[in-house]
Amino acid sequence: MLEFIKPGINLNFVGRRKIAYTVSFILLAFTIISIAARGGLNYGIDFAGGAIIQAKLSKPVPPEKVRAALDKIGLNKASIQQYGIKEGEEYLIQVGVEHKNLGELTTLVKAALEESFGRGQVDIRRNEMVGPKVGETLRQKALLAIYYSILFLMIYISGRFEMKWLMSIVVAAAMLLVTYIATIAGMSVIYLIVIALMVTLGVCFLLRLKYALGAIIATLHDVLMIIGFFSFFNKDIDLSIIAALLTIIGYSLYDTVIVFDRIRENLAKYRKKDHAEIINSSINETLSRTILTSTITFSVVACLFFLGGEVIHDFAFAMMVGIVTGTYSSVFVASPILLIWPEALAKAPQKAKIRA
Amino acid sequence: MLDSAQQESALNSILNKAFPEYKTIKSQVTDARLEMTLELSRAEVERIKKMAGDQALETIRNRVDQFGVSEPDIRPQGEGRILIQLPGVKDIQRAKDLIGRTAMLEFKLVDEQGDLQGALKGEMPPGSEVLYEIEKNKETGRSTKQPLLVKKRPLMTGEYITDAKVGFGNQYNQPYVSVSFDSRGARLFSQITGEHVNQRLAIVLDGNIYSAPVIREKISGGHASIEGSFSPQEAHDLAIVLRAGALPAPVTVLEERVVGATLGEDSIRMGVHSMFLAGILVILFMAIYYKSSGIIADGALLLNVVFILACLAAFRATLTMPGMAGIILTIGMSVDANVLINERIREETRLGKTLRAAVEAGFSKALLTILDANVTTLIAALVLFQFGTGPVRGFAITLCIGIICSMFTAIFISRFVFDFLLFKMNKKAISI
Numbered sequence: 001m002l003e004f005i006k007p008g009i010n011l012n013f014v015g016r017r018k019i020a021y022t023v024s025f026i027l028l029a030f031t032i033i034s035i036a037a038r039g040g041l042n043y044g045i046d047f048a049g050g051a052i053i054q055a056k057l058s059k060p061v062p063p064e065k066v067r068a069a070l071d072k073i074g075l076n077k078a079s080i081q082q083y084g085i086k087e088g089e090e091y092l093i094q095v096g097v098e099h100k101n102l103g104e105l106t107t108l109v110k111a112a113l114e115e116s117f118g119r120g121q122v123d124i125r126r127n128e129m130v131g132p133k134v135g136e137t138l139r140q141k142a143l144l145a146i147y148y149s150i151l152f153l154m155i156y157i158s159g160r161f162e163m164k165w166l167m168s169i170v171v172a173a174a175m176l177l178v179t180y181i182a183t184i185a186g187m188s189v190i191y192l193i194v195i196a197l198m199v200t201l202g203v204c205f206l207l208r209l210k211y212a213l214g215a216i217i218a219t220l221h222d223v224l225m226i227i228g229f230f231s232f233f234n235k236d237i238d239l240s241i242i243a244a245l246l247t248i249i250g251y252s253l254y255d256t257v258i259v260f261d262r263i264r265e266n267l268a269k270y271r272k273k274d275h276a277e278i279i280n281s282s283i284n285e286t287l288s289r290t291i292l293t294s295t296i297t298f299s300v301v302a303c304l305f306f307l308g309g310e311v312i313h314d315f316a317f318a319m320m321v322g323i324v325t326g327t328y329s330s331v332f333v334a335s336p337i338l339l340i341w342p343e344a345l346a347k348a349p350q351k352a353k354i355r356a
Numbered sequence: 357m358l359d360s361a362q363q364e365s366a367l368n369s370i371l372n373k374a375f376p377e378y379k380t381i382k383s384q385v386t387d388a389r390l391e392m393t394l395e396l397s398r399a400e401v402e403r404i405k406k407m408a409g410d411q412a413l414e415t416i417r418n419r420v421d422q423f424g425v426s427e428p429d430i431r432p433q434g435e436g437r438i439l440i441q442l443p444g445v446k447d448i449q450r451a452k453d454l455i456g457r458t459a460m461l462e463f464k465l466v467d468e469q470g471d472l473q474g475a476l477k478g479e480m481p482p483g484s485e486v487l488y489e490i491e492k493n494k495e496t497g498r499s500t501k502q503p504l505l506v507k508k509r510p511l512m513t514g515e516y517i518t519d520a521k522v523g524f525g526n527q528y529n530q531p532y533v534s535v536s537f538d539s540r541g542a543r544l545f546s547q548i549t550g551e552h553v554n555q556r557l558a559i560v561l562d563g564n565i566y567s568a569p570v571i572r573e574k575i576s577g578g579h580a581s582i583e584g585s586f587s588p589q590e591a592h593d594l595a596i597v598l599r600a601g602a603l604p605a606p607v608t609v610l611e612e613r614v615v616g617a618t619l620g621e622d623s624i625r626m627g628v629h630s631m632f633l634a635g636i637l638v639i640l641f642m643a644i645y646y647k648s649s650g651i652i653a654d655g656a657l658l659l660n661v662v663f664i665l666a667c668l669a670a671f672r673a674t675l676t677m678p679g680m681a682g683i684i685l686t687i688g689m690s691v692d693a694n695v696l697i698n699e700r701i702r703e704e705t706r707l708g709k710t711l712r713a714a715v716e717a718g719f720s721k722a723l724l725t726i727l728d729a730n731v732t733t734l735i736a737a738l739v740l741f742q743f744g745t746g747p748v749r750g751f752a753i754t755l756c757i758g759i760i761c762s763m764f765t766a767i768f769i770s771r772f773v774f775d776f777l778l779f780k781m782n783k784k785a786i787s788i
Contacts, residue, residue: 001788002646007703007706103448103449103452127612128614129609129612130610131608131610134610141743144743145739148739149740152738153732153735153736156735157732243740246740247751250732250755251685253732253733254692254729254733257725257728257729258725261724261729265721292645292695293688293692296638296688297685299637300634300638300688301688303630303631303633304630304631304684306630307626307629308627310623311623311627312623312627
């Protein structure tokens, strides 16, 4: 029998949680510093609005020359980015929202490039335009979608693991109502979501919705990590990254729920044991599957990253970061949070038993 | 005072009868003048918005169908937005003009009495307006704008058009568009032309005059022709938009994406290759790690992929890159369901259970975990679908389909194979 993790393994995860917390805090601080230092995140045209033109040249040309060619037609504010594997052959030209007509802009750019690099040497492979209003709505919708999914997950987790269906539904409904009214009142969505998340975490803490609290903190932890990586590497946040973020929310929760499930089972089984010990052994028992699944999923996403082509590159990158932090957070972040209230945990198994 | 109150109530009842969708929100008398403010009810505004959206969708669909694109995808996107995908279209500007044109056809009488020069200086005769006739010189390609004073109120609009065809004039082979009206339109047209013989009738499309011929005689028969300086292709497109009908409201392009055919092919090829390789990697890994049980899991996995593709085909979803990524993710989760089951079975065997008992216990214990974990992801995917737009939505659909298919294959199909081997074939050992 092939086994990566030997049965009966007992690593002390819970005991080392302080180290894990320190690591997480340092990384989170790093994320915030990185975002602040860059003056906010880089939004792609999906969110900021604007136009993008992907041009392929028949022979490599250094970026300065492309810039010089575009300067002639007054596109000196355009961002020019190399694209693809071969250096200098393919460029992404991104301009702001002030250019309304994509067709005209594309003809203009093509003409300018052909003038500098020769007729028939330029192939426009892709051009896209997003109006500023669309970008704004997309950004708000994406943020709200993330927040709403967190509220729904809070209901499910609190309900399934602690039988606190009613309490969590009331909390979620109240939060939903307040955010809805605030969006109608025209409040800035970013601040709204940040405040709403803080309030949600606070309410979970006060009402002792500990499984939901653990899961939400772990999830936010992963989302922030991905955003931090994107900020650090100065990558654009576009729609596919939002898709990746939401997938990671799902994946991280999936992973967390599997460990929680084992904790719930073991709490019902060993009523007398110390809770820290139970949580630790639950993590160890599921460790084999955690490592296996993460390795498999990671290798799938790595295939995409290395072979899937430029279009999916950033998506795969976000997924790779997310799988690593998602696995880490379900072991080191989500589960130890259950230990904040040792006495409250004791009540859980009885309820779980009634349901089982 | 009594008189004005009576008048007011009389006016109110007339208004209520004629415009039931309007509500009086304010009415007051100042200096013996009655002022009333009317408002459309909210439901009515919504209805008009929805109708305009539906009609625009239908019109655009008609136009695109007649334009001749092989597999167009036209769908509403909520909040007055329409998403149009036209694979294989080369002349993008032409397609955009065709789709975005309001195509409001109006017949307006030329105001011969009014003073055009005065009107251009700002002294507009009441009930008239200045419109321009654009003429293109064929040789030089220069276009000139000719102002004309016309009556504001159209005598007739394009709503009665049943057909529009391109024809060619005898003299210079100049293309023109001939339109046919339905019986009501024909009657109206003959009445108009009969009443205004020897006057000029301007044919106005989207605010531009195409031609303003003099009406020589009453035209009955329900045909009219639009002449102007356009190329055969322009005449062809004009005929399409007239046939398909006018847009209920002007449209603006909010978002536009063009992907070159080579890039599309490139990314699809690379995407498929990487997916294929990832699939082989997973299958090999499972077979090596779990041996026979791994092969059972592989079977479930392949079936899962077939199911997902079948469902996507049934929903007629377009396979985009995020969509493909969604499939890959579900493959990962489907593998995980099998890993969960197999790890549980291993655990149970370690406790000293027989294989049959271990399989039984393994499945039943893993079931709850798989359900909980998948439902959480499903909730995330559903919220994504509900609140997301465009590609995010496509991704959410594939994820939802994938989660349901993978739960089904892992829980039922794998279980079925295990039971079949253990009970029917009476195997005493399955390597795990």
